[in-house]
Amino acid sequence: MAITTHDTTTDIQDRAILVSLVTDKIKRTGIDPELSLQELVQLAETAGVEVLDVLRQNKETPDSKWFIGKGKVEELRMAADGLGATTAIFDQELSGAQVRNLEETLDLKIIDRTQLILDIFAGRAKTREGIIQVELAQLSYLLPRLSGQGKNLSRLGGGIGTRGPGESKLEMDRRHIRDRITELKRQLDEVIKTRELHRERRRKSGAIQVALVGYTNAGKSTLLKQLTDADVYIENQLFATLDPTSRVLALPGGKDVVLTDTVGFIQNLPHHLVAAFRSTLEEVNEANLVLHVVDSSSPMRAEQMDVVQSILQDLGAAGKPQITLFNKIDLCQPEEKEMLPSDTRHLKVSAYNPEDLERITNVIQDELAGDTLIFRIPGDRGDLSSLLYRVGEVLEQTYDENDVLYNVRLNKEDYVKWGYMLTDFVDQPEVGVIKDETQF
16 A cells, blocks of 8 residues: 655744653652653754753652643643743653643643654664664554544644654554554564574674664764774764664674674663564674673663663573673763773773773673684694684694694684584693583
8 A cells, every 4th residue: 555645844843841740650660750851851852852841740640631630731731831832742651532631721732752752763764674663663652542643633844743654644544554554564574584584694604793782872873983984873862873783893803793783772662662673672682792882971870771781681682791881981070980890891981092992892802702722733624724713813823744733712602603623623622622602
């Protein structure tokens, strides 16, 4: 079915009041309401919204009709009239009925946190997979809320909450939207199959993969660019990177690895988005090593690190070998730097410091390397000599009559895969022959 979309961009900037409701349920989940609200400000600014004011309310449970209390609705109306606001953005997810009731009472565009994030993703998606994933997430979010979107869609000028699928898709009836969702899922399945073929090809080729993960705006893309000279979009914005980017990183010993930048994590990442982007996020599961990039200058550093570890757990990647990079260390006060751990698994770095970049590549190499062994290879076994160069870093090569002695620092993953062909040629068995992954 051909879909026609309309351009909803505008030069008129949305002027918004942000609203946060802290309930007993939110307190029990461990979500930091203040961190979440600070992020909402950043999200709104990333979407091009002028933030005029912030309203907070503590309540045992959300109001079924208004989400916030009736008195707070009146306070919001007065604030909007006084400040000239055009939009109210809620830090939690609203139902279609709540959106409709608030719109009718306030005469404002009503946006919730999920819709705002989806809107930002719609503006960031560039690849076919990314565009499909975002549209699927948006339509899955909008389908049960169609009855609450009337006034939003009738407003002229567009703005946040109207990017992506556009008005024409939302004018379809539910059956057509469900058909579109089915079609998008079919297209996404095809893309996922292609992605899996690429993964399988990388596995067979023995490519070593390293994944950059972290909270949004931690500096992952900057590190990728500085380490590999990658031509990637870098901006001080949330979700500046949406589509995964992979580049070859040359390690000091001459070994190449594939370094992949992934979409940033955030507290309360919409479940529709997680579901649609799961195949992309699961790239982390293919990594031999995870580099957890942390914005060390953030006052919410510890909470952000917890969110990343929680999402890695959900993805099944929590058990991956991991190195923490405390990035943006140049923005920290001296006393803050002293509080951060510093060892081979925790590095304090700046993406713009060449010495720090060298330290990172050395640590990656050391982490991926296994034991150093000496192999005695017959002179006529060139195939085994080539294999040694593939599975490790040849430190020294000497000759003993008809044999060649290789002193090799082994790569863990490659030796687990190919080492069975070399175990009979270890010249110093007392050092310990690596036979399986458990010995690392």
